Every structure is written in C-alpha cells, then in structure tokens.
Amino acid sequence: MSSDADSPLQRIRNIGIMAHIDAGKTTTTERILYYAGFLHKMGEVHDGNAFTDWMDQERERGITITSATVACIWNDKQINIIDTPGHVDFTAEVERCLRVLDGAVGVFCGVAGVEPQSETVWHQADRYKVPRIVYINKLDRIGADYERVVQMINERLSSKAKLVNIPIGREDSFNGVIDLITMKAWTFDPLTLGSELHLEDIPAELADTAAKHREALLESVAEYDDQLINAYLEGQEIKPEWIRRAIRKATISNQFIPVLCGSSLKNKGVQLLLDAICDFLPSPLDMPPHQGFDPQTNDPVPVEPDPNAPLVGLAFKVQIDKYVGKLVYVRLYSGTLKKGASFYNQNNGKKERVARILQMMSNRKNDLQELHAGDIGAFVGCRFLSTGDTITDGSHDILLSKMHFPDSVISIAIEPKTKADEESLKEALQRLEEEDPTFKVHTDKDSGQTLISGMGELHLEVIVDRLRREFNVAANVGNPQVSYKETITQSAVSEETFQRDMNGKGSYARVKLRVSPLSPEELSKERKNIFVSSVSPEKIPSEYIKPIEEAALNALNDGPLINANVERVRLELIDGDHNPVDSNELAFRIATSMAVNKALREASPVIMEPLMLLTVIAPEEFVGDVIADINAKRGKISVMRRHNEYQQEVVADVPLSELFGYATRIRSLSQGRAIYSLEFKTYEISPAQVQTAVLRRIRGYA
The missing domain is CATH 3.30.70.870 (Elongation Factor G (Translational Gtpase), domain 3)
Known part of the structure; x- marks a missing residue:
C-alpha cells in the first residue's frame, strides 16, 4: 500500500454505487452530489428529475438503465461515482463498471434488507475483489430494522460486516446517527435539508447499545493497527484516527466491511457516508498493481498505477451520443494520454488518435486536456475502439483481461x-x-x-x-x-475432401475432425467451445491451421436441429492432406465447414434452453400456491427461507419458456403482495417432449 499521501492519485476514489432496484442508489447519489456542492438543487427519482437518471426511459420508469458517471470533491478527495442499474436485465452495466472500479458502496433498504439483485451485484463485486462499504438506507420507513439487515448481510453475503455508526430513533423518529469511532452523535437539521449537522453527546438511552456495537467494531479491526491493538489490549484510551486507519487497512484488503446507516430521501447520514468513502475506500495507489498478460507467452504483466509509466488502459463502455457520436469510456491504469495524441489498440492492432477527452457528468461533458493513470474519461473520435479493448502507447505487448457478459436469453x-x-x-x-x-x-x-x-x-x-x-x-x-442453443451428447468423426476447378485452377483440401462434448473440467472454465489440432505440418501446413479453426468455430453458429448456436463442443483436427500446388485457404475453410456440419449431425445433437434463477418473496399465506405454481412450471426449488417476520423467500431454477407473463401470474397468486426477480443461470438440455415441441414450432416437424 502506498504511503505517498501527497500524490494526486492518493486523492482519487473511483467508486460504484450498487444495489437491488428501489434500494435508493440514485437518491443517495443525488444527495452526495448536493452535499458535495456539485448540485445546487436536489433531484428526486419519483419526480423524474434525478441528475444521474438522464435518459427519458429512466425518468419515466424511475429506474436506472445505464451507468451514469459523475465526479465531485469532498474533503479534498475527488470522488468519481458510477451509479449502476439495479434491474437484472441491465446486469452488463454493473459488470463492466465493477471491472474498472477501485471500491463500491452497497446500498440496502432498511426494510427489505438483502434482496435478490443485491446478492447478484455483491457476488459480481466478489469476483473482481472490489473493497466495499455498506449503507443501510430508508431507516425512516415503517418496519426498518438496521440490526436485522446487518444479520442478513452477514448470513448471506459476508461475515465481515460490522456497524461503524448506528441510528438514533426508529422509523418516523429517526433523526440522526451515533458515530462509533468518535462515540459522538450527529443530528441533521431538516430546515437546511440536512446540510447543517449538530454534534451532540450520545443519548443516555442508547449508550449501552452504542458501547456494545463499538466493542464489536474494535474486536474486528484492532489487529490491523499496532497502536490500536496495544491500546485495546491494555485498556488505554483509543484515538479515533487509529480506528479509522485500521478500518481502512482491513477494508482495502477485503477483510472488513464498514456498515453505515441513514435515510437519503430524508437527508440524514449522507455526509458520514461521504466521509467513509474518503476514509475507508482505496485510491488507485492502494490497490495491488493491475494484472495484465503478455499475449505471446500468456505470462502475467503487472501494471503500476504511475502517470509517468507506459500507457495502459481499458475501454469498458461504448455510448452513442447524439451530439458527439461514439463515446468510449476508458479507465487508465498507467501512463498519461493527452488530447490529440495517438494510442495503439492491442486487440485489433489499429492505431487511433483521440480527438477529445471528456469528463462525463451524467449527460454533461467537460473537456479535459489529458487523462492520467487512475482516471476515467470518455474518448471521442475512436472508430475502432470497442468494449474490452486494451490501449497502450505501442511500446510493449500487454492485454488486460476481457470482461464476462452473460448470453442473451430472449428474442x-x-x-x-x-x-x-x-x-x-x-x-x-x-x-x-x-x-x-x-x-x-x-x-x-x-x-x-x-x-x-x-x-x-x-x-x-x-x-x-x-x-x-x-x-x-x-x-x-x-x-x-x-433463445435456444444446441449441443451434442456423443462423439463423432467426419472426413471431408474439397476438390474442384475454380476459375481454371485446381483447389484441394482434406480434413478429418472429431467432435465431442466438453469435459466437466472444460465446462467449469466457462469455455463455450474448444478447438485443438493434433495434425503434423507435413499433412497440413501450419499456415492453414488458423483458417481451419476459424471455419470450424464459425460452423458452430448454425446447428443441425434449429440453426441455433452450438456450444459445449470440443473440436479436434486429427488428420488431413494438402497439395502443394492446389491447396489454399478457401479450400480448407470449405472442407472444414462440411466436416463439422456432418459430424454434428452424427453426434446426437440436442436442444438446450435457458434456465433462470427465480426468487419470490411472498407473505406466508401465499407460499404454498407459489411453490405449486413453480412445480407446475418444471421448476426445481433450491432454497426456502424466512425473509422477515411476515414473508418467506423461495428460490428456484425455472426454464425461461415457462415464465412469460409471470408478473401477471404472481400478482394473481399473491393478491399483488409478492415480489420476484429473474436472473439468467445457465443453459441445460431440454426434456425430450420440450425438444419435440420446439422442433415442431420452428421446423414444422419433430
């Protein structure tokens, strides 16, 4: 961890705000921007004028659809915020943002607690090892219970979550928070929309509760600071800066998750959240060097966050803007790029010039003269730059790992x-x-x-x-x-020869291929299809192997049953032949396509359907009907648990084809009192009767 406190990089926080839909992410972002002085008037999601919800559809539906970026200053720190969508249909927005962030704020509703999509985005953050803090919102609502929400977080997401402040009052009487680090109370003046804070002593009736939670906090983080643990063990006075230092170190190493309380809509607790973002979440210098790899050797290549080092950056989002055209969002991990300078695209080998560099403020744009390591900006004028591309100055070979996006499931x-x-x-x-x-x-x-x-x-x-x-x-x-897919259930070998005169010249190629289902080990690596060659250069010269691979994989885009993509297939080139005079690339491509198509037909192809993870939260009296309905839809229930005092949560794997119109169905089953979410899980082979029905519908015969 860097100790260079004077470095400009040390004052940057690249964070995302993530949650289940309606937990209050966008409202929280609005309050952050207001208190940091970026906005002079608060926008409201329910009024359709939230600053970061700038699309018409977002304002009308009251949900976030695209990730909006905005920057503000707090306590001399520049906070680059990305407000991400909460609806599972827009999970790609969350995925690509987490890929380039250094930290995240998980927003949870104080009533609902851990909800299905909050689990999904939490596990996405786990995959990228993103340090995070938790903000329990909506504590002014009837039924809000911060201790129950913390318990849910510890049981379902992480056992490392501990409170660093607690609320004063509950529901309508919620009017402030107790800071467990300083053991002081903060109240928020409603006449100034919470802009004025009052520091007070802890109310006597909450002294024991505060002491209990402070002890739990100290037990969790004391080992991360020598001065703190010595004072703690010896019963000496503990300075607040020691606790903050320990929390910061534990949070950045993903060993601790600070939990804060508030109500963004009622303007309570947001300034303390801003303090926590600056105090506990990492700067680009605090994170381990980002790992790229050498495309030739596959060896790891560390990328130091140094503005004077060679340029390395990642394009993580493309947006079409009606005024400036194509915008490409880029996170620079190393080096500096000036407006008008050129960069090299490591993925497609093209050199491009960046006409403008913009700092995006939701849908507003500020021109920048240059972008430094640790910064996020939007490039204008880059025709060939796409999501997932690595940019460099061309001085060294490096690729940053690509982002993973789920397959589309509905057409x-x-x-x-x-x-x-x-x-x-x-x-x-x-x-x-x-x-x-x-x-x-x-x-x-x-x-x-x-x-x-x-x-x-x-x-x-x-x-x-x-x-x-x-x-x-x-x-x-x-x-x-x-959107169905196809796969195979057996191995098959096919040999095809392409030989004919083309424009008065001979054309010849022979290939022999084996297709087989991927092994469980290969499937566990999330491989869709694999191509390998065991043919000697004497039989097929090496310059033809790549075209053969491309033709073989392309042939899998058109399955033998319903012309769907074929996946989970291992293709092995096992034999072949060439003629030094007549063989050419086109001949090998044609022979390969013919061989793959024939082999697939002989490998017992089957249809796969998308399986969805369905989560239903319903009052207890309706759970029996919900379960019966899931069973009737070929669903397999995996989890049943109590969500709160009045509701049960049911989690099941259900084929997507059974779930069209489910919103109306669940409303009818529960008298409108259940909520549900759907998330793509995987593809699985359909039962025989379903395959027959699909073939009849698409082909007209089984």
Whole structure:
C-alpha cells in the first residue's frame, strides 16, 4: 500500500454505487452530489428529475438503465461515482463498471434488507475483489430494522460486516446517527435539508447499545493497527484516527466491511457516508498493481498505477451520443494520454488518435486536456475502439483481461414499419449492439426475419423505445421468444475432401475432425467451445491451421436441429492432406465447414434452453400456491427461507419458456403482495417432449 499521501492519485476514489432496484442508489447519489456542492438543487427519482437518471426511459420508469458517471470533491478527495442499474436485465452495466472500479458502496433498504439483485451485484463485486462499504438506507420507513439487515448481510453475503455508526430513533423518529469511532452523535437539521449537522453527546438511552456495537467494531479491526491493538489490549484510551486507519487497512484488503446507516430521501447520514468513502475506500495507489498478460507467452504483466509509466488502459463502455457520436469510456491504469495524441489498440492492432477527452457528468461533458493513470474519461473520435479493448502507447505487448457478459436469453422479431425506415433501422440496431454487449442482432436463416436478443423483456422494451426516441425509427415487433442453443451428447468423426476447378485452377483440401462434448473440467472454465489440432505440418501446413479453426468455430453458429448456436463442443483436427500446388485457404475453410456440419449431425445433437434463477418473496399465506405454481412450471426449488417476520423467500431454477407473463401470474397468486426477480443461470438440455415441441414450432416437424 502506498504511503505517498501527497500524490494526486492518493486523492482519487473511483467508486460504484450498487444495489437491488428501489434500494435508493440514485437518491443517495443525488444527495452526495448536493452535499458535495456539485448540485445546487436536489433531484428526486419519483419526480423524474434525478441528475444521474438522464435518459427519458429512466425518468419515466424511475429506474436506472445505464451507468451514469459523475465526479465531485469532498474533503479534498475527488470522488468519481458510477451509479449502476439495479434491474437484472441491465446486469452488463454493473459488470463492466465493477471491472474498472477501485471500491463500491452497497446500498440496502432498511426494510427489505438483502434482496435478490443485491446478492447478484455483491457476488459480481466478489469476483473482481472490489473493497466495499455498506449503507443501510430508508431507516425512516415503517418496519426498518438496521440490526436485522446487518444479520442478513452477514448470513448471506459476508461475515465481515460490522456497524461503524448506528441510528438514533426508529422509523418516523429517526433523526440522526451515533458515530462509533468518535462515540459522538450527529443530528441533521431538516430546515437546511440536512446540510447543517449538530454534534451532540450520545443519548443516555442508547449508550449501552452504542458501547456494545463499538466493542464489536474494535474486536474486528484492532489487529490491523499496532497502536490500536496495544491500546485495546491494555485498556488505554483509543484515538479515533487509529480506528479509522485500521478500518481502512482491513477494508482495502477485503477483510472488513464498514456498515453505515441513514435515510437519503430524508437527508440524514449522507455526509458520514461521504466521509467513509474518503476514509475507508482505496485510491488507485492502494490497490495491488493491475494484472495484465503478455499475449505471446500468456505470462502475467503487472501494471503500476504511475502517470509517468507506459500507457495502459481499458475501454469498458461504448455510448452513442447524439451530439458527439461514439463515446468510449476508458479507465487508465498507467501512463498519461493527452488530447490529440495517438494510442495503439492491442486487440485489433489499429492505431487511433483521440480527438477529445471528456469528463462525463451524467449527460454533461467537460473537456479535459489529458487523462492520467487512475482516471476515467470518455474518448471521442475512436472508430475502432470497442468494449474490452486494451490501449497502450505501442511500446510493449500487454492485454488486460476481457470482461464476462452473460448470453442473451430472449428474442423478438423486428421489422421497420415502412420500407423507408429499413436502412435506418439496420444502422440504429448496429449502433445499439455496439453499445451493449448483451444485446445481439441476427437474421433468422429460414424466415429471413431480423431478430434482436437481450437479457429480458424489459431490456428489449427499452431497446425498442430507444429506436423510436433516439433514432426516430418506428418498428413492428413480434412476441418474445426463447433463445435456444444446441449441443451434442456423443462423439463423432467426419472426413471431408474439397476438390474442384475454380476459375481454371485446381483447389484441394482434406480434413478429418472429431467432435465431442466438453469435459466437466472444460465446462467449469466457462469455455463455450474448444478447438485443438493434433495434425503434423507435413499433412497440413501450419499456415492453414488458423483458417481451419476459424471455419470450424464459425460452423458452430448454425446447428443441425434449429440453426441455433452450438456450444459445449470440443473440436479436434486429427488428420488431413494438402497439395502443394492446389491447396489454399478457401479450400480448407470449405472442407472444414462440411466436416463439422456432418459430424454434428452424427453426434446426437440436442436442444438446450435457458434456465433462470427465480426468487419470490411472498407473505406466508401465499407460499404454498407459489411453490405449486413453480412445480407446475418444471421448476426445481433450491432454497426456502424466512425473509422477515411476515414473508418467506423461495428460490428456484425455472426454464425461461415457462415464465412469460409471470408478473401477471404472481400478482394473481399473491393478491399483488409478492415480489420476484429473474436472473439468467445457465443453459441445460431440454426434456425430450420440450425438444419435440420446439422442433415442431420452428421446423414444422419433430
């Protein structure tokens, strides 16, 4: 951990705010910006004027759809904030933001506690080892219970969460917090919208509760600071700065999670959250060097957060802006890039010049002259830069690891309302596909229809709405359809020879391939398909192996049953032949495609369907009906637990095809009192009767 307190990097905090939908992320962000002096008037989500919810759909629906970036200053620290979506359909936004952040704030509702999507984003943060703090919001609400929420966090997410402040009063009487570090109380003046804070002694009736929680805090972090542990063990006076230092060290090493309390809507507790962001979350210098790898040797290459070192950065998001065109968000891990300078794209080998560098303030833009290590900015004028690309100055070979995005699971057919809109629709869909890694556009081979695919019905609704609003393209859409895939259940070997005269010249290639299902070990590495070659260069020269691999993998895009993508396949090139005069790349590509298609047909292909993780939280009297309905939908219940005093939580794996219209169904079953969430889990082989029905519907025969 760096001790260079004077470095500009030490004063940067790159953080994300993440939570389940409606936990209060965006309202919390609004209050942070207001108290930090960035906004002079508070926006409200329910009024449709929150600063970071800038899209029309966000303002109308009251949810965050895209991640919004904004920066503010607090206690001489620059806080770069990304307010991420809470709805599972927009999980890609959360994924790519966590990839480039140094810390995160998890916002939890003081009534609902740990909810399904808060678990999802928490585990996403676990994967990237992001240090985080917890903010328990909405403690003014009826039924709010901060101790129960902390217990839920410790049971379901992390046993390392401990309170660093506690509320004064409950529900309507909530009017302040007790700082367990200083053992002082803070109250917030409602006449100044909480801008004026009053420091007071701890109310006598809460002294014992505060002492209990402070003892738990000290027990958890004392070992992380020598002065603190010595004073703690010897019963001496403990200075607040020792506790802060210990909490910071433990938090940055992912051994501790500070928990704070408040009510953002009622303007209570947000300034202490800002203090905690600055005090406990890391700067770019506090994190271990980011690990890249050498693309030639696969050896790890550390990237030091040094503005004077060679340039290394990651493009993590593309956004199409109606005023400046394509914006590419980049996190610089090393070096400095000036406006107008060139960079090298390690992924596609292209050199590009950045025309402008912008600091994005939600949908506002500030021009920057340069971007330094640790900073996040948006590039203008970079045609060939895409999400996941690594940029350097070209002086060394390095790639940063790609981001992982789930497969799209639902599709709809789309067509322009008029012939005149045909080209506009095509162009708009291409731009939206470039923006969103979980949105796909393809053409159905049999019908010729254009299909768009995404993570859920809301995801595609928003896409179609954006076509109308942002691109002025009116479109007709079909009903939602499940995005099926194919796989194989047996091995098969196929040999194909391509030999013919083309334009008066001979063309020859012979390949022999084996296809087989991926092993459990290969599947555990999240590999979709694997290609290997065991053929000697004497039989097939090495320059043809890469084209053969590309042709083999491309052939898997068109399965033998329903023309769906084929996955979980191992392709092995086991034999072949070439002619020094007549063999060429095209001949090997054609022979390979023929061999793969034949082998797939002989390898007992089957259809796979998307399996969703369904979570339902319902009053106890409705749980029996909910379970019966899940069982009727081919669901498999994995968890049943008490959510709170009145509600049960049911978690099940359910095929997506059974869940269209589930919002209406669950409303009917529970008299509108249950809530649910859906999250993609995996693809699994469909039962025989389902495969037969799918074949009949798509092919017209089984």
